[in-house]
Amino acid sequence: MSKHSENTEFSIPEPTLKRLPVYLNYLQHAKESGLLTISAPVIGKALGYDHTQVVKDIAYTGAKGRPRIGYNIYEVVQHIENFLGFNLKNEAFLIGAGNLGTALMAYPNLKDFGIQLIAAFDSDPDKTGKTKSGINILHTDKFKDLREKLDVRIAVLTTPAEVAQQVTDFIIECGIEAIWNLSPVHLQVSANVIVQNTSMYSNVAVLLKKWQHSKKTQHNK
Amino acid sequence: MSKHSENTEFSIPEPTLKRLPVYLNYLQHAKESGLLTISAPVIGKALGYDHTQVVKDIAYTGAKGRPRIGYNIYEVVQHIENFLGFNLKNEAFLIGAGNLGTALMAYPNLKDFGIQLIAAFDSDPDKTGKTKSGINILHTDKFKDLREKLDVRIAVLTTPAEVAQQVTDFIIECGIEAIWNLSPVHLQVSANVIVQNTSMYSNVAVLLKKWQHSKKTQHNK
């Protein structure tokens, strides 16, 4: 695959992209507790990041801080939301209304964190026709028509592993452009489709390895 | 003495740690389809990684390949499982039997990917006393005793955000040493406890940004 074709806009570091929602979540709680301003060192200490990291990440969003005072919380929240496109109504379809799908339909504030689920689809007639957390579960038959009618471009995939790839091929053919993949399968798609694979297993691996390592080094001490 | 002997003094790159379960998952499928050997370039092409990356990642696990032929799939699978500690029975408690908790109880092969959930806990009496996917849901009251009795050190946290930190403090006091945190709150713990924060939101941010970016650059072409 070619390197990035010349970008007028420089691209944002992916680690920054992943930290920004963490800041956002933290800042929204801070805001609720009545604070008006907050400094990068405070955020850093709370979330375990170096304070310069926080300053640089926030700078990406365009928010400006004031020496000795820090940032206006409301302003930073606005800038992060703007920057990430969270204030746009990014409407998405959920594919697969199993346990994980149900969990996402009920996931708190998902629509404030970028994605608004407006319908769910499943091929199992036992699941379709119902409503969960206010979201209708429809039969996959209706996917193509509804996608066009509502002009939805984003899908969240929570099907069983066995059908994940074939369902992916189908929804891309129907016009889906971006997929958040929560199935435990690494999807293969053509270059014009964006996939974000979220492997639960990866996190388990990191946790276990850190834990095993900490146990080893503890009785070496 | 080879660089990666069984006694790893230096730590493994975290990206490698996250890729290994992805390989594992892919290889297990490849194995089922009857293949005996597989090469790094093939794995790389399927999963979107550079082939040298794959070679180096696999080398960390201690598996050896043969030029022109590749790796014995069964052997690599063994080595990855060993290396990540997935063949040890890492018993864990699930805290919070809501939607996401229920999804995890039913998550396919979780026990083959490092963690075996042996009980779930919830403070809501409506949820306790039941069994989901073969896992008993108990009242939080019983947590302390049962943790000691069964000597469980790992917890998977799927509580609502509001109580996540206070529940964390409690289970750590009870002796939990490692926490896979799936609640949308960044937990603060003392240095001797391992936490793996898995923010769903972060993945959405990355997906959206890539998508928005791809749309921009598409009509520049």
Place this chain on the structure above:
DNA sequence: CAGTGTGAAGTTGTTCACAGCA
């Protein structure tokens, strides 16, 4: 040849050091 294995080069991300500010 088509692959592994590995040191070196290149790239990306993080931390340091310090200037400037109120």
Place this chain on the structure above:
DNA sequence: TGCTGTGAACAACTTCACACTG
């Protein structure tokens, strides 16, 4: 003094180049 902001040093990770192997 406590903060932002930033260029420079550093560390981590990825990709390249190539020797080696059956």
